[in-house]
Amino acid sequence: QVQLVESGGGLVQAGDSLRLSCSASGRTVSRYTMGWFRQAPGQERAFVAGISWNDDNTDYADSVKGRFTISRDNVKNTVYLHMNSLNVDDTAVYFCAARTGSVVIVAWRDYDYWGPGTQVTVSS
Secondary structure (H helix, E strand, C coil): CCEEEEECCEEEECCCCEEEEEEEECCCHHHCEEEEEEECCCCCCEEEEEECCCCCCEEECCCCCCCEEEEEECCCCEEEEEECCCCHHHCEEEEEEEECCCCCCCCHHHCCEECCCEEEEEEC
16 A cells, blocks of 8 residues: 655645645555546545656646646655646645556546645635
């Protein structure tokens, strides 16, 4: 099993940047396809970005393409989400997730392990 913990969330203004980190323990993230999801109050958990374990192929939700970048550091056993040009619609709890398959999947139910989440709030 792998244990995941997110960090880096906070309160920022529209247009600012943030970097979220997902630190893993128990197993190396290099053997998992990793995803970032977010959930706003009253909404379904939604896919944000993902990176596959075998070829580092990435995928993004249309709403964040060109603004967010997912990356991994296998030495630090950490996955990052770099978020630029934040807007109020990006306000949500952000979750890191891992799945054992090699393909990035957008459905949150296909991920096996989850972190507790970190709050990102963007003010106008």
